[in-house]
Amino acid sequence: MDKPFAITLDPGSSLANHTGSWRTSRPVYVDRLPPCNKQCPAGEDIQGWLFHAESGDYESAWRHLTKDNPFPAIMGRVCYHTCEGACNRGQLDAPVGINSVERFLGDEALKRGWKLSAPAAESGKRILVVGAGPSGMSAAYHLRRLGHSVTVYEAGPLLGGMMRFGIPKYRLPRDVLEAEMQRVVDLGVEVRLNSKVDNILDTMRDGKFDAAFLAVGAHIGKRARIPAGDAAKIIDAISLLRSMEGEEKPLLGRRVVVYGGGNTAIDVARTAKRMGAEPLIVYRRTREKMPAHDFEVEEALQEGIMVKWLSTIKQAHESSLTIEKMALDDKGFPQPTGEFETIEADSLVLALGQDVDLGLLEGVPGLQVTDGVVEVAPNMMTGHPGIFAGGDMVPAERNVTVGIGHGKQAARHIDAWLRGEQYVPPVQREVAVFENLNTWYYADAPKTVRPMLDIIRRQSTFDEVQGGLDESNALFEARRCLSCGNCFECDNCYGVCPDNAVIKLGPGKRFEFNYDYCKGCGVCVAECPCGAIKMEAEEI
Amino acid sequence: MSFQPVHFYQTGTFTVGNRLLAQEERSVQANMERTNSLNSGHRACQGCGEALGARYAIDAAMNAARGRLIAANATGCLEVFSTPYPETSWQIPWIHSLFGNTAAVATGIAAAIKVKRQKGQMGDVRVVAQGGDGGTTDIGFGCLSGMFERNDDVLYICYDNGGYMNTGVQRSSATPPAARTATTMPVGPEPGNAFGQGKFVPAIAMAHEIPYVATATVADLRDLEYKVTKAMGMRGARYIHILVPCPLGWGAASQDTIKLARLAKETGIFPVFEAERGEVTGVLKIRRPQPVEEYLRLQKRYAHLFGKKPAVETIARLQAAADKNIRKYGLLDQEAN
Numbered sequence: 001m002d003k004p005f006a007i008t009l010d011p012g013s014s015l016a017n018h019t020g021s022w023r024t025s026r027p028v029y030v031d032r033l034p035p036c037n038k039q040c041p042a043g044e045d046i047q048g049w050l051f052h053a054e055s056g057d058y059e060s061a062w063r064h065l066t067k068d069n070p071f072p073a074i075m076g077r078v079c080y081h082t083c084e085g086a087c088n089r090g091q092l093d094a095p096v097g098i099n100s101v102e103r104f105l106g107d108e109a110l111k112r113g114w115k116l117s118a119p120a121a122e123s124g125k126r127i128l129v130v131g132a133g134p135s136g137m138s139a140a141y142h143l144r145r146l147g148h149s150v151t152v153y154e155a156g157p158l159l160g161g162m163m164r165f166g167i168p169k170y171r172l173p174r175d176v177l178e179a180e181m182q183r184v185v186d187l188g189v190e191v192r193l194n195s196k197v198d199n200i201l202d203t204m205r206d207g208k209f210d211a212a213f214l215a216v217g218a219h220i221g222k223r224a225r226i227p228a229g230d231a232a233k234i235i236d237a238i239s240l241l242r243s244m245e246g247e248e249k250p251l252l253g254r255r256v257v258v259y260g261g262g263n264t265a266i267d268v269a270r271t272a273k274r275m276g277a278e279p280l281i282v283y284r285r286t287r288e289k290m291p292a293h294d295f296e297v298e299e300a301l302q303e304g305i306m307v308k309w310l311s312t313i314k315q316a317h318e319s320s321l322t323i324e325k326m327a328l329d330d331k332g333f334p335q336p337t338g339e340f341e342t343i344e345a346d347s348l349v350l351a352l353g354q355d356v357d358l359g360l361l362e363g364v365p366g367l368q369v370t371d372g373v374v375e376v377a378p379n380m381m382t383g384h385p386g387i388f389a390g391g392d393m394v395p396a397e398r399n400v401t402v403g404i405g406h407g408k409q410a411a412r413h414i415d416a417w418l419r420g421e422q423y424v425p426p427v428q429r430e431v432a433v434f435e436n437l438n439t440w441y442y443a444d445a446p447k448t449v450r451p452m453l454d455i456i457r458r459q460s461t462f463d464e465v466q467g468g469l470d471e472s473n474a475l476f477e478a479r480r481c482l483s484c485g486n487c488f489e490c491d492n493c494y495g496v497c498p499d500n501a502v503i504k505l506g507p508g509k510r511f512e513f514n515y516d517y518c519k520g521c522g523v524c525v526a527e528c529p530c531g532a533i534k535m536e537a538e539e540i
Numbered sequence: 541m542s543f544q545p546v547h548f549y550q551t552g553t554f555t556v557g558n559r560l561l562a563q564e565e566r567s568v569q570a571n572m573e574r575t576n577s578l579n580s581g582h583r584a585c586q587g588c589g590e591a592l593g594a595r596y597a598i599d600a601a602m603n604a605a606r607g608r609l610i611a612a613n614a615t616g617c618l619e620v621f622s623t624p625y626p627e628t629s630w631q632i633p634w635i636h637s638l639f640g641n642t643a644a645v646a647t648g649i650a651a652a653i654k655v656k657r658q659k660g661q662m663g664d665v666r667v668v669a670q671g672g673d674g675g676t677t678d679i680g681f682g683c684l685s686g687m688f689e690r691n692d693d694v695l696y697i698c699y700d701n702g703g704y705m706n707t708g709v710q711r712s713s714a715t716p717p718a719a720r721t722a723t724t725m726p727v728g729p730e731p732g733n734a735f736g737q738g739k740f741v742p743a744i745a746m747a748h749e750i751p752y753v754a755t756a757t758v759a760d761l762r763d764l765e766y767k768v769t770k771a772m773g774m775r776g777a778r779y780i781h782i783l784v785p786c787p788l789g790w791g792a793a794s795q796d797t798i799k800l801a802r803l804a805k806e807t808g809i810f811p812v813f814e815a816e817r818g819e820v821t822g823v824l825k826i827r828r829p830q831p832v833e834e835y836l837r838l839q840k841r842y843a844h845l846f847g848k849k850p851a852v853e854t855i856a857r858l859q860a861a862a863d864k865n866i867r868k869y870g871l872l873d874q875e876a877n
């Protein structure tokens with residue numbers, strides 16, 4: 001035998017002793033569901049794309065991300081990023097800036113001209129999508145990737161839906177919106193602009209469509225019954241924002257009163273401010289009760305927008321409004337006080353929410369409409385077979401990301417439905433909760449704050465308010481991710497096993513247990529930073 | 541700081557490896573080609589800190605010595621669980637000495653190598669000696685002090701689990717105060733091991749003014765490897781004292797081995813530092829300060845402190861000892877206070 005240096009006897013190796021027989025429970029590698037992924041309304045695999053971004057491989061990160069959501073540059077600007085609220089790192093210092101990294105990836109893709117991948121094969125099926133908002137365009141993208149031929153009918157002159165005719169430029173620059181929409185069109189999606197669908201069944205029949213996805217949004221501004229003089233100028237928020245996209249900008253006068261407390265009210269006020277007006281928001285409850293997101297309220301206040309809390313508008317006159325003060329009752333509902341006040345106003349903008357125009361569905365059998373929205377089954381299909389719907393027109397939270405998620409879900413179900421099958425979503429994995437982590441191993445790292453446009457330009461121009469991260473701080477931010485529940489190849493388990501019972505398979509290949517020797521001590525489980533190992537009782 | 545600066549690569553260098561670090565910046569343990577000096581199949585208890593500490597230390601020494609290393613090993617758990625005849629877990633040249641003379645055996649090996657090298661019969665080979673706290677701080681102490689005093693070219697590694705674990709958990713001079721062992725039962729007015737006895741051998745090693753003395757734990761692998769590598773880069777007598785939790789002797793859950801070592805360091809119970817020629821040159825700072833209670837509660841050997849009437853005075857004395865370490869070695873960052 002060829003003996004190693006200084007060894008004279010043949011050693012009998014302890015490998016003959018299979019200590020695995022001592023074990024009463026065994027460690028197993030798992031992939032838990034990170035809470036961020038679970039929260040994302042578009043179902044993004046956030047931890048998965050951050051994993052690529054951490055190594056600086058932004059293109060892989062972007063490709064991984066766009067499997068679920070084709071619009072990261074838009075997301076990085078308008079998504080309300082509830083994922084960050086769920087992020088486990090929030091319990092350590094501050095959540096990972098998921099949204100800012102997403103924006104960086106989206107912008108990087110636009111800068112570098114990365115293209116979405118085309119379908120592998122054509123299915124020969126024709127699908128109609130009604131409405132080119134986020135939900136419709138998401139469905140179009142996913143359906144196209146599944147090999148279907150997709151035609152989008154859009155009533156308006158441009159793509160984007162409420163992202164174009166609602167969300168102001170200073171939050172979503174139009175070149176970004178345009179570029180991400182175009183990339184979907186480039187996959188071979190047919191778009192018909194200025195083509196309102198008046199009757200869905202007719203359009204489906206005429207175009208020989210096999211199925212339809214409807215995402216017409218909610219565009220009819222709600223009215224409040226306010227007695228008004230003939231000369232009073234009352235406009236609805238959506239029409240106002242829409243006209244901002246046209247050649248002729250609306251004439252509002254100097255004193256603009258915006259009635260409402262949602263995000264739309266805030267956007268209208270901030271838009272008016274940028275047009276040189278002095279906007280005042282009138283809202284019947286308090287700031288805490290405002291449905292608008294707090295950060296948006298904050299940004300509006302910074303820009304010098306005034307708010308009158310606990311007030312309702314009683315009457316509109318030519319250049320003034322009568323306002324009644326309100327008080328909250330025990331249950332937190334505003335109640336009139338009988339105290340009145342007059343304020344100056346050149347115009348009144350109503351931002352009181354929107355209703356859905358369901359005209360195209362008239363006479364369609366089987367549909368169920370509740371509270372002005374169309375009911376859908378968990379597979380996103382309406383009561384009428386073959387007609388699916390999503391976005392603002394169905395009962396759900398109304399935001400861009402939810403709409404995108406509906407589009408994705410609907411695409412999967414339509415695809416299965418066309419084959420006479422049912423799409424079975426994968427079983428939801430166990431969630432990686434904070435208690436699964438061993439946070440000792442994570443270095444302290446504060447969240448990277450995105451730059452904001454200076455206040456003067458925020459008050460007078462439609463330039464984008466929030467800036468993006470650059471390469472170096474986007475990388476830093478990505479690396480703040482704890483990789484909850486999913487192995488990031490830190491080698492801890494391989495290192496800490498006293499029995500050398502973890503086999504390292506090499507970069508990208510993760511690890512395996514050698515159950516011949518693993519005694520089941522559980523040290524690897526306790527020391528895995530991200531909770532990617534769990535102990536299971538051994539069957540004895 | 542006594543080890544590499546923390547790179548902020550998701551987890552810094554606190555983890556064993558890191559896919560984002562350059563190959564040469566990763567730990568020895570992260571390497572697929574590590575020696576595995578102490579191989580699988582050994583008979584140590586589940587979650588044994590000593591088995592882990594020995595593989596960490598000897599793999600690092602093997603790496604530093606480019607595979608040319610001989611180890612002498614005192615009687616004790618490490619020797620018994622690794623070499624039941626006819627098996628061995630050691631994948632390096634290894635010799636079992638007596639319980640009390642391993643430092644002297646290593647001295648002899650080093651002397652023999654020196655002679656053979658002078659005669660041109662062999663190249664450079666390095667020597668380590670290793671033993672438990674009993675074999676080091678008690679019975680082997682004379683040989684050890686001699687090895688230090690002569691400045692023999694040996695790295696001596698003590699695996700401190702705070703007692704004679706192999707023979708059934710008896711007290712050693714490294715058993716901490718208040719701890720229950722088979723010979724310091726929790727009875728009488730001062731239950732458990734007495735206060736005011738025992739010794740801290742790293743400080744005694746420093747008093748010999750040998751080239752290098754360091755303490756480490758199995759909870760800070762990067763620090764441990766740094767110290768072994770540094771020691772191997774030096775000649776003469778060197779001493780590394782590694783705290784290795786013992787699930788059996790401490791009455792702790794097997795998965796808590798590293799957690800306990802970490803708590804020993806974070807509470808200040810066990811100071812982690814390095815010294816050259818008798819002077820402290822670096823300490824591993826406490827990152828997340830914790831009261832000693834967090835450490836004590838996880839161990840049944842201190843269960844008598846947490847009975848119906850908690851022994852608050854005893855706990856306070858242990859806390860005072862930890863606070864003294866924190867002061868003496870400067871374990872807390874000033875800004876962190």
Ligand SMILES: Cc1cc2nc3c(=O)[nH]c(=O)nc-3n(C[C@H](O)[C@H](O)[C@H](O)COP(=O)(O)OP(=O)(O)OC[C@H]3O[C@@H](n4cnc5c(N)ncnc54)[C@H](O)[C@@H]3O)c2cc1C
Nearest residue numbers: 131133134135155161162166197216217391392398399400
């Ligand atoms: C001012 C404002 C700001 C907002 N800000 C945000 C924000 O920051 N973040 C966020 O997540 N959400 C925001 N939202 C909400 C978000 O814009 C919507 O929830 C989202 O756009 C809904 O998407 P959708 O695809 O369902 O419908 P829409 O975006 O409304 O798109 C529907 C499209 O269908 C077209 N259409 C309608 N009827 C027909 C028809 N019969 N035939 C053909 N086409 C038709 C419409 O022209 C439109 O283009 C905001 C909304 C408003 C009003």
Ligand SMILES: Cc1ncc(C[n+]2csc(CCOP(=O)(O)OP(=O)(O)O)c2C)c(N)n1
Nearest residue numbers: 615616617639672673674675703704705706
């Ligand atoms: C001269 C002598 N006395 C007693 C023993 C019995 N004995 C073997 S191991 C051991 C205790 C070892 O304790 P320690 O050195 O701390 O190592 P551990 O087992 O705790 O790792 C004793 C007392 C012996 N082998 N030789």
Ligand code: SF4
Nearest residue numbers: 036087088481482484
């Ligand atoms: S730390 Fe990373 S994986 Fe965990 S919740 Fe936050 S973003 Fe998701």
Ligand code: SF4
Nearest residue numbers: 497518519521522524
């Ligand atoms: S640390 Fe090793 S012996 Fe312990 S459970 Fe994990 S693989 Fe098994």
Ligand code: SF4
Nearest residue numbers: 487490491492493528
């Ligand atoms: S300890 Fe590290 S390498 Fe092992 S499973 Fe957990 S993340 Fe992966």
Ligand SMILES: [Mg+2]
Nearest residue numbers: 672673701703
């Ligand atoms: Mg011992």
